[in-house]
Amino acid sequence: MTTDTSGTCPSVRYTVGAVRAGYQMRLLSRPAPPQFPTTVCELVVPLGARAAVLAQSTVAAAVVHPANRELPLPNWTATTRPRTIGVIGDTGCRVTTPGPDQDCANHQTGWPFPRIAGSAAAVTHPDLAIHVGDYLYRDDPAQATDAAANPGCTAAGDRFSWGCVVADFFRPAESLLAVAPVVLTRGNHEDCRTPPATGGAGAAWFRYLADDLRSNGSCSLYPDPVEIRAGVLHLLSVDSSYADPADSGSITQQAIYTRQFEAVNQAAGQQPGHDYFLVTHKPLWMVRSAGPPPQTFTPVLDKAVGGTTLGRLADNIRMVLSGHAHLYQMIDFDTARPPQLTVGFSGGDxxxxxxxxxxxxxxxxxxxxxxxxHSLTQGGVFGYAVLNRNAGTWDLTSHDPTGALRGQTCTLSRNAAHKEFVCH
Known part of the structure; x- marks a missing residue:
C-alpha cells in the first residue's frame, strides 16, 4: 500500500533460478479519500523466488516501509513446510470514550504489541507469522495517548481509516512484517457491524488485510473459507468474525457454519497425507470456566462441526488456532478432535x-x-506463541513480550486418532 495519489503501482525485482527481473504490481484500488487515501497493489510471486526488492525508481511514495525495500518471501518448497511459525492475536490498542483504556504510547506496560512484534521478529525469527484476528481497537482515536504520532488517526471519524490501520497494525507490526510472510485472519473488531456494512471496519479489512482485497468499500458477513498452502502445511481460514456476535451462546447460525466446515473437511480430504491447521478468530473449544456447567466460547462453531457429514473435523486437521479471548490457552482431548490453541494475548486489553x-x-x-x-492456561499476561517443526510434528511454546520462553514446551502427538500435547 502507498499513500501517494497517483494511482500507479511500483515494480518488484526478484530472482527465480538464475534469472533476475522486474515485475510491475497490479492495481487493486485507487485512492478514496478521506478514509482510504491509498493506492493498493499486489503481485503474485512464484514459490521458489528469492531476494524480492521494491524497485526504487518506480516507487511514488515519499517513505517506504521497510526502509530497505526488501520483501519477505516463503523459504519453503512445495514438498517442505515452515520451520518456525509465530502466532499473535488480538493486538490493537483499546481506546474508547472517555478513554483511553490503554496507554498506546507506553509499549512496556500500556500497549506491548510493538514490543511483542519486535521480539517475534528478532528473537524467534519465524519463517511464517499467523495473526488470528482483531486489529482495530481505536473507537475514539482522539483519546489515544499516541495520537500525535499518528496523523490520519486523531478523530472519531478516522477510526476505520487507513491512518488507524497504520496506527493499530502496520506500524507496530512493521518489524515482523519485514521478516516473514504473514497470514491474516479476520476478527470481530473487523466485522460488518462497525459501524455500517459499507465504509466501516469491515471495509478497511477488505481493502487492506483480506485474502481477497476489494476496492468498493463492501463487507461480507460470511466469506467462503480460504486455503493457504505453506508447502505440505495447509492453513484453512474460516471467517468467524460474525459468529454469535453477542457471545451469548446462540447457535442460530449453525447451518451457515456447517456449510463452511463441510468445505474445510473437503479441502483437507484432498491431501490426506498433509498437515492442516484450522485458523479462525473465535475458538471452537476454548474453556472460559470449568463450571459446572463448563463455559466455552462460540458453541455455534462447535455445533456446526458436529453437523458436518463426518460429524467432526477431518483427521489430518492437526490443530485449531484462534484468539478472541484475551489469554493463552492450549486444550486437548486425546481423541481425533484437534487441540484448540487460543492466542489472544498479544496487546489488546x-x-x-x-x-x-x-x-x-x-x-x-x-x-x-x-x-x-490437558489444559494449559496463561491469564493476565501478554505474549505470543511459537510453533517449531519437530521431525513429523510440532513443538508449541509461549513467550513473553521480550521473547523469553514462558512455561513448558509441548509436543504434538503424531497419532491422528489421539491428538494431544505432551509438555516437558
Missing amino acids: PLEQGPNDAAVIGTPVGTPPQAVH
Whole structure:
C-alpha cells in the first residue's frame, strides 16, 4: 500500500533460478479519500523466488516501509513446510470514550504489541507469522495517548481509516512484517457491524488485510473459507468474525457454519497425507470456566462441526488456532478432535485470567462431549506463541513480550486418532 495519489503501482525485482527481473504490481484500488487515501497493489510471486526488492525508481511514495525495500518471501518448497511459525492475536490498542483504556504510547506496560512484534521478529525469527484476528481497537482515536504520532488517526471519524490501520497494525507490526510472510485472519473488531456494512471496519479489512482485497468499500458477513498452502502445511481460514456476535451462546447460525466446515473437511480430504491447521478468530473449544456447567466460547462453531457429514473435523486437521479471548490457552482431548490453541494475548486489553486448569481437566466439552485431557492456561499476561517443526510434528511454546520462553514446551502427538500435547 502507498499513500501517494497517483494511482500507479511500483515494480518488484526478484530472482527465480538464475534469472533476475522486474515485475510491475497490479492495481487493486485507487485512492478514496478521506478514509482510504491509498493506492493498493499486489503481485503474485512464484514459490521458489528469492531476494524480492521494491524497485526504487518506480516507487511514488515519499517513505517506504521497510526502509530497505526488501520483501519477505516463503523459504519453503512445495514438498517442505515452515520451520518456525509465530502466532499473535488480538493486538490493537483499546481506546474508547472517555478513554483511553490503554496507554498506546507506553509499549512496556500500556500497549506491548510493538514490543511483542519486535521480539517475534528478532528473537524467534519465524519463517511464517499467523495473526488470528482483531486489529482495530481505536473507537475514539482522539483519546489515544499516541495520537500525535499518528496523523490520519486523531478523530472519531478516522477510526476505520487507513491512518488507524497504520496506527493499530502496520506500524507496530512493521518489524515482523519485514521478516516473514504473514497470514491474516479476520476478527470481530473487523466485522460488518462497525459501524455500517459499507465504509466501516469491515471495509478497511477488505481493502487492506483480506485474502481477497476489494476496492468498493463492501463487507461480507460470511466469506467462503480460504486455503493457504505453506508447502505440505495447509492453513484453512474460516471467517468467524460474525459468529454469535453477542457471545451469548446462540447457535442460530449453525447451518451457515456447517456449510463452511463441510468445505474445510473437503479441502483437507484432498491431501490426506498433509498437515492442516484450522485458523479462525473465535475458538471452537476454548474453556472460559470449568463450571459446572463448563463455559466455552462460540458453541455455534462447535455445533456446526458436529453437523458436518463426518460429524467432526477431518483427521489430518492437526490443530485449531484462534484468539478472541484475551489469554493463552492450549486444550486437548486425546481423541481425533484437534487441540484448540487460543492466542489472544498479544496487546489488546482487558486481559482475562482464565480458568483453573486443574478444574478444566476431565471436563466434558463439545459435540459430542469429550473430556479435556490437558489444559494449559496463561491469564493476565501478554505474549505470543511459537510453533517449531519437530521431525513429523510440532513443538508449541509461549513467550513473553521480550521473547523469553514462558512455561513448558509441548509436543504434538503424531497419532491422528489421539491428538494431544505432551509438555516437558
